């Protein structure tokens with residue numbers, strides 16, 4: 173730690189004496205983000221691609237505003253404090269371990285910059301064709317390719333794992349997520365999850381989401 | 389003495405402290421005595437010009453006494469400790485007084501969840517109040533708790549009660565407490581249970597009967613009332 177600081181200081185002095193701008197704030201904040209991510213890697217994996225055994229979703233390349241929003245919710249108890257929210261209760265103390273707003277911002281920037289990867293399907297029995305019909309509701313907010321939309325606070329879905337999409341949709345429907353009175357954006361998604369008539373529709377819409385990819 | 393550093397808020401807290409002090413005093417006495425004797429011998433028998441070191445087998449009576457007498461005295465101290473410890477263990481862990489209220493406590497990675505019996509005073513009914521991180525109890529009432537673990541082992545620890553009980557997956561362990569002080573106090577997990585163990589904190593709120601009634605009424609999940617706690621509110625929605 174101290175060694176790192178000393179090296180950084182020496183580098184920035186060297187850089188400035190050669191007429192470069194000293195190690196800028198952005199590089200510094202990424203170093204902090206990288207260090208903080210060591211903890212997250214325990215469950216989300218070192219590349220942020222998730223780990224089903226730990227119930228930890230893929231987060232690499234998720235939108236920074238959404239990451240910030242969710243970590244803030246875990247910290248304030250809007251998410252991860254429900255009696256039946258097994259996975260959320262695991263994540264909440266991790267979010268609370270970030271000490272300052274700057275730490276949150278740094279780790280968010282680090283995660284958002286990780287390259288996403290389309291995870292392999294783990295569920296069977298969903299029909300993407302039927303799912304496409306259901307998805308007509310979703311695309312209004314999550315975008316036609318599930319790429320997410322900041323104006324509507326709707327996150328990217330197209331590189332999430334199918335098992336995670338399923339638990340989240342089930343959680344929204346059961347009121348485990350999106351029912352906290354303070355959770356404004358969750359409250360927007362909860363009624364949307366109710367537009368899916370049954371468990372099979374969840375499987376179908378997820379099967380369709382699994383066919384989507386970022387096409388920008 | 390310990391109370392100066394950590395308050396006592398349960399009926400049996402004082403017994404536990406007394407036992408800890410008894411053990412500390414007896415063991416401490418022997419520790420100090422042994423060190424004094426050892427250091428005394430080291431000084432007394434230090435290297436001296438013209439004196440050769442001896443090989444001592446320790447078989448002679450006057451040498452053996454140094455071991456034998458303390459040995460028997462320590463055994464007596466052990467028996468004293470055991471008698472006190474068993475006595476207190478029996479009161480705290482085995483002889484459960486009849487409960488006024490029973491709550492369910494569930495440990496999981498990494499939070500404590502609580503099921504309060506609600507208005508009807510019975511567990512596993514419609515009006516149970518389910519909460520994460522908050523246990524609400526009434527002062528001067530005997531509580532039984534049914535302790536469970538959802539995943540790995542945890543240990544339910546309330547320092548001001550001097551209470552610690554392991555929670556074991558697959559088992560329902562019954563314990564008891566009676567709170568003697570109003571206020572809110574820490575609940576911890578005292579069994580390493582994974583990466584979030586150190587942050588598995590919750591609070592116990594010890595309330596007067598009136599306060600507690602009010603809290604129960606406000607959080608009744610069968611009533612569409614204004615909830616005092618956002619936690620209760622979102623739990624009510626899933627009931």
Ligand SMILES: [Cu+2]
Pocket residue numbers: 495496497498541542543577578579580581585588
């Ligand atoms: Cu624990």
